Amino acid sequence: MSQILIQGLLLSGLYALIAIGFTLIFSVGRVLNLAYGAYLMLGGYAYFWVVQTMHMPKLLGILVAIGVGVLAGLLKHRLIVKPLKSDPVAVEIATLILAVVIQAGVVLVFNDSAKIMHPIVNGVWRVGGATVTYNILTATIASWVILIGLYYFVRKTHVGRAISAVSMDVKGAAISGINPDRINMITWGLSGALGAIAGVFFASYTQLSPSMWVAPLIIAVAVVIVGGIGSIIGTLIVAHIIGFMEIISTTLVAAELRGVFTMLLIIVVLVMMPKGLFGRGEL
Amino acid sequence: MALLEIDNLSAFYGRAQSLHNVSFNVGKGEIVAVIGTNGAGKSTLMDSIMGMVKNTGAIRLEGQDLIGFDSSEIVKRGVGYAPERAHLFPFMTVEDNLLVGGYTARDDIGRNLAHVHELFPVLKQRATQETATQSGGERQMVSVGRALMTSPRLLLVDEPTIGLSPKVCSEIAATLKRLNEEDGLTILITEQNINFAMSLATRVHVLETGHLRISGTPQELAADDALNKAYFGG
Ligand SMILES: Nc1ncnc2c1ncn2[C@@H]1O[C@H](COP(=O)(O)OP(=O)(O)O)[C@@H](O)[C@H]1O
Numbered sequence: 019m020s021q022i023l024i025q026g027l028l029l030s031g032l033y034a035l036i037a038i039g040f041t042l043i044f045s046v047g048r049v050l051n052l053a054y055g056a057y058l059m060l061g062g063y064a065y066f067w068v069v070q071t072m073h074m075p076k077l078l079g080i081l082v083a084i085g086v087g088v089l090a091g092l093l094k095h096r097l098i099v100k101p102l103k104s105d106p107v108a109v110e111i112a113t114l115i116l117a118v119v120i121q122a123g124v125v126l127v128f129n130d131s132a133k134i135m136h137p138i139v140n141g142v143w144r145v146g147g148a149t150v151t152y153n154i155l156t157a158t159i160a161s162w163v164i165l166i167g168l169y170y171f172v173r174k175t176h177v178g179r180a181i182s183a184v185s186m187d188v189k190g191a192a193i194s195g196i197n198p199d200r201i202n203m204i205t206w207g208l209s210g211a212l213g214a215i216a217g218v219f220f221a222s223y224t225q226l227s228p229s230m231w232v233a234p235l236i237i238a239v240a241v242v243i244v245g246g247i248g249s250i251i252g253t254l255i256v257a258h259i260i261g262f263m264e265i266i267s268t269t270l271v272a273a274e275l276r277g278v279f280t281m282l283l284i285i286v287v288l289v290m291m292p293k294g295l296f297g298r299g300e301l
Numbered sequence: 302m303a304l305l306e307i308d309n310l311s312a313f314y315g316r317a318q319s320l321h322n323v324s325f326n327v328g329k330g331e332i333v334a335v336i337g338t339n340g341a342g343k344s345t346l347m348d349s350i351m352g353m354v355k356n357t358g359a360i361r362l363e364g365q366d367l368i369g370f371d372s373s374e375i376v377k378r379g380v381g382y383a384p385e386r387a388h389l390f391p392f393m394t395v396e397d398n399l400l401v402g403g404y405t406a407r408d409d410i411g412r413n414l415a416h417v418h419e420l421f422p423v424l425k426q427r428a429t430q431e432t433a434t435q436s437g438g439e440r441q442m443v444s445v446g447r448a449l450m451t452s453p454r455l456l457l458v459d460e461p462t463i464g465l466s467p468k469v470c471s472e473i474a475a476t477l478k479r480l481n482e483e484d485g486l487t488i489l490i491t492e493q494n495i496n497f498a499m500s501l502a503t504r505v506h507v508l509e510t511g512h513l514r515i516s517g518t519p520q521e522l523a524a525d526d527a528l529n530k531a532y533f534g535g
């Protein structure tokens with residue numbers, strides 16, 4: 019029981035971090051960035067290359083991963099989203115294709131075998147019959163810190179409030195002196211950074227492989243669909259619903275069910291509650 | 302030189318033309334009203350000034366051309382806008398809506414916020430309320446307040462009285478008058494509510510299906526038989 023509680027909390031924290039960058043883009047641009055999972059993959063591989071191939075410090079690995087994520091996000095905005103004028107269907111098709119192309123690129127550079135990433139933080143912690151690796155604990159704490167930071171950024175800074183303003187009313191934002199295009203660009207960069215850092219933690223929790231972008235993308239889509247147009251709080255809540263469902267189903271039913279419930283949940287919510295559980299347009 | 306010069310302005314939505322060679326000026330310190338029925342082109346005129354419509358002709362603020370600039374740049378140059386239907390941020394608090402309005406005029410935020418609270422004390426009481434849950438009158442106040450947060454030299458107000466009770470209308474009118482008289486703010490409003498416009502403006506222009514038909518002082522227009530027939534039914 020305590021095992022489920024602890025594992026659930028840890029996994030859910032990571033899922034919230036995975037989903038938040040995707041939610042951000044959906045809130046601001048009303049498009050699903052289906053290449054979002056590829057940010058995680060790029061972040062994971064960038065970290066792997068710096069730390070395990072080049073034997074450089076882990077902190078540098080994380081910074082390079084973030085840099086790659088920001089760059090990927092900005093390029094995507096400049097080369098895909100802007101020319102397509104944020105037309106959701108066109109952007110979704112283009113980003114899905116991009117994800118597959120990035121996967122091919124990763125196979126080309128790193129080959130297609132899965133790679134084990136060393137834990138970012140070594141060691142285990144035993145609490146009440148459960149064992150927790152410091153690695154996942156760090157990931158969860160980092161998620162919470164990032165999410166709380168993002169929450170304050172969105173509420174308390176000019177640029178953060180502008181992101182929120184564009185997500186609620188583009189015209190209202192424009193007549194407040196905000197350039198929505200610029201905010202969109204910043205959001206894509208920020209989303210790339212969040213995805214990449216989530217990718218480092220996700221890869222250290224699972225493993226690196228060229229198909230690793232699919233599972234986090236499904237988690238992120240589920241969070242947006244179940245949570246409705248994303249808020250940071252809503253993202254946290256839904257990430258916990260999904261995280262706990264997964265832990266419960268894999269420990270009590272069968273490990274093969276990993277991910278299945280998440281997908282079922284997406285379909286059930288789409289059918290029953292088209293606006294999601296928390297269908298509001300806030301951040 | 303007039304603060305705002307509109308010169309042979311035409312506006313287009315795709316192939317459809319919504320304004321036809323409209324010209325008029327707004328002098329510094331004036332309140333000018335543009336009146337017209339639904340679909341006359343009032344909002345199009347306002348959106349054109351904000352750089353949100355495809356235009357030909359010229360729009361100049363203190364002699365500098367505005368056409369071709371982004372809305373955000375036009376705001377920076379000193380045009381504040383309270384648009385039709387307000388376009389507030391529904392799930393933000395009143396306070397945050399106003400703070401977003403201060404995005405460009407960051408150094409003035411403290412002073413502007415205090416001024417908005419003084420003009421609309423209810424917005425201070427409702428600071429933490431989300432605008433989605435507010436009454437129409439309060440939302441209109443937030444809208445005007447948000448525009449004032451941009452430190453405008455010219456305030457555009459598009460149909461401020463739409464759907465509001467007479468009591469709230471006269472409150473808004475009093476505030477606009479006060480802004481004009483005490484702060485010397487130049488104001489351009491559009492209205493279907495002729496009485497509201499006439500009571501406030503120093504000059505009135507009548508817009509009909511995209512054409513500027515008649516212009517004059519409220520006294521001149523009140524004496525105009527054709528206009529009276531068309532708008533007052535008598
Ligand atoms: N976004 C738009 N796309 C196409 N036509 C529009 C758009 N906005 C307004 N129009 C047209 O422009 C004309 C003027 O509309 P508008 O400026 O909204 O009038 P008013 O504000 O005086 O009611 C109308 O014929 C309207 O149908």
Ligand SMILES: [Mg+2]
Pocket residue numbers: 343344345385460
């Ligand atoms: Mg209108």
